[in-house]
Amino acid sequence: MGALSAAAPIPPALRTFVAPTRYVQGPGALDKVGNLVALRRSRAYLLVDMQLADTIGVRLAASLNEAGVATLMKSVDGEVTWSNIDTLTKHARSHSPDVIVAAGGGKVLDQGKGIARTLDVPIVTVPTIASNDGPTSRVIALYDEQHQLVDTPHMQANPELVVVDTTVIAAAPIxxxxxxxxxxxxxxxxxxxxxxxxxxxxxxxxxxxxxxxxxxxxxxxxxxxxxxxxxxxxxxxxxxxxxxxxxxxxxxxxxxxxxxxxxxxxxxxxxxxxxxxxxxxxxxxxxxxxxxxxxxxxxxxxxxxxxxxxxxxxxxxxxxxxxxxxxxxxxxxxxxxxxxxxxxxxxxxxxxxxxxxxxxxxxxxxxxxxxxx
Ligand SMILES: [Zn+2]
CATH class of the missing domain: 1.20.1090.10 (Dehydroquinate synthase-like - alpha domain)
Known part of the structure; x- marks a missing residue:
């Protein structure tokens, strides 16, 4: 896959505003992810930070499955590179997801965005820290193996849903x-x-x-x-x-x-x-x-x-x-x-x-x- 930034599809003389379709924030929001995703989707590829797989990952998978969303979970700890995104996309394809759910910090969310972009399916972001404003945007921060920013390609659309559980955010290091x-x-x-x-x-x-x-x-x-x-x-x-x-x-x-x-x-x-x-x-x-x-x-x-x-x-x-x-x-x-x-x-x-x-x-x-x- 080429590391390209999406060209503006409409003339620069026009002006555009984008935002996530729905944003949900508050204590305990994490456990509502399943019900919220089930409103529109039925098959989720759940990407979660490896260190959170046994806690946040298990809770999210339970929330999704209880709401009737067939879920395949994958834990990750790699960099946001096209190579890693390609490997994950192949794994995701085996599940035929109609939505990507990504939970963790910026790296996990950006890898999820890369998969969503390649498969052209919507993404749900569940940030577990509030260290930057990536969760609501369509922009992907793409790095090389030396962790140098190499490109900022865009998804076709902003996240369909952003769920921010402030109990989880408040528990993270300051x-x-x-x-x-x-x-x-x-x-x-x-x-x-x-x-x-x-x-x-x-x-x-x-x-x-x-x-x-x-x-x-x-x-x-x-x-x-x-x-x-x-x-x-x-x-x-x-x-x-x-x-x-x-x-x-x-x-x-x-x-x-x-x-x-x-x-x-x-x-x-x-x-x-x-x-x-x-x-x-x-x-x-x-x-x-x-x-x-x-x-x-x-x-x-x-x-x-x-x-x-x-x-x-x-x-x-x-x-x-x-x-x-x-x-x-x-x-x-x-x-x-x-x-x-x-x-x-x-x-x-x-x-x-x-x-x-x-x-x-x-x-x-x-x-x-x-x-x-
Ligand atoms: Zn920034």
Missing amino acids: RFLLSGIGDALAKKFEAEACARAAGLNSHRQRALALPAFIADGCFDELVTHGADAVSGSPDAVERVVEACVLMSGMAFENGGLSMAHAMTRGLMACPGSDAHLHGFHVAYGLLVQLAHEDHASYAAVRQYVAAIGLPCSLTQLDTEPSDANRRVLAQSVLDSPHRANCDPYPSLASLMVAIDKVEVDASTDLNANGRTA
Whole structure:
């Protein structure tokens, strides 16, 4: 199979909005998956993270079978590569599924999306962590064996159903929710930059007005409820999970991405930062974007990022802020398709200045805190 991105099927002068068909969130939602899938489907290929096979996998299989959905379960722990997706697709075909149900983190969901794309059947996503906004989108993050992002092909449609059990999400290590917050926080500023630059969203079109409202609401929710969610307040967890999964997903797919996401490929290529979660990369990339834009919200966002426990510098991402690493990051923006969605339009020199500013500001904080401690 070729690693191609789906070409826009309609002229770029038109504008499109997509979203999952149904989104269900709350404590205990996992056990409703069977009834919800059975409304429209009868044969499920259930893909589940290997570490969750005996717990979440067993519960989902029971829920599906009790609802009359004939289910074949497969546990996985591999990378999201075309090779792995091909192997899984062959296995799935033996069951003739009319739906793929994928439960786990981003890798499992993206492998499920790859199978759904190849078989042209709908997918149901059941994220067990809220570390990014992939569960609602049609985009597949495809990697090579060295875990470098190589392509972002699309499914024919967004997930038919997204089920987010907040009891499961709240039980996961907090770094996953923090990552989700970092990923979601940037969407408002990326959508704004994309609009200013007359850039294109994932449909390769200009955005409608709606995604910007969603991205603004997403940001407000994170600012208002983020800290309480990280502290474990159940009501705040509900609000923030919705912002991180549903709002952030609709915002990026329809509103467009910009510099914060353009930097993530560079951060995956640098020693140290490559071990951190996607949302940690995006939070740092957002600070560089806002510094580059000389944005009025730079200081406030930096304060939020630091207070909630996300990285404010390369040093905090365990990466040496060397000239070589800073050049890798700057070049990743110049090479990214999102470069065209940046405003002002970045050059190597302007990016190096912004990266330097973020690093210096973080070390100044550290010194100031040291003096007052
Ligand atoms: Zn993201």
